[in-house]
Amino acid sequence: MTEHYIKIKAVDLNNNCPECYSKEGLKLTFKQKFIETNFYKKITSDIKYEMDCLTCNTHIYPVKWTEDIERVFEYHKRGFNPKQASTHFKKATWLAITSGVFIALCITAVIIYSVL
Template identity: 40%
Template structure:
């Protein structure tokens, strides 16, 4: 039901050698997961990363990292500031809560006045 979206936190070009094609044109991207539902929007603590070579279009997995790539990754990882994990309720949620409170209030009023007998 809820949709997941990865929001880019930081994106940077790095000039390390690609382990696949040995060119110096790579990009590192950090993304944070957000979940969107009908009643709430939730920001999670989950942060993902990818390193991609712009020349050969290959994704560089941690198994293939050199010491230089790992050093650059750790540097940028410290610079990334993810949003706090939070939940924001949508207007539909507030409309449902207010409607429920009104129905309960009317029910109690009618019961107190003697119109409804249980």
């Protein structure tokens, strides 16, 4: 089972970086959790937010966010529409379900035939 986050939206911000004070290079990224197994693919409602400065190559943690960055983050968060949580079954799942139903029908037929 593999779990990873897919990037849904990335926004360039005009705020000053709390580390290098550059007004360019601050990027806010919205990511959503994606799970894939042999039987299904699933998009969850788990959202992750990341902020990086491309000028000084630093990950900006929420503890270091200024009030201005917080306001801009809340603004973009309200405008962010994540993908709807969903599950997609793969062929292996459908094969297992249909073969299980077929085996159950065969067993039921044998039991009914032996009782009569």
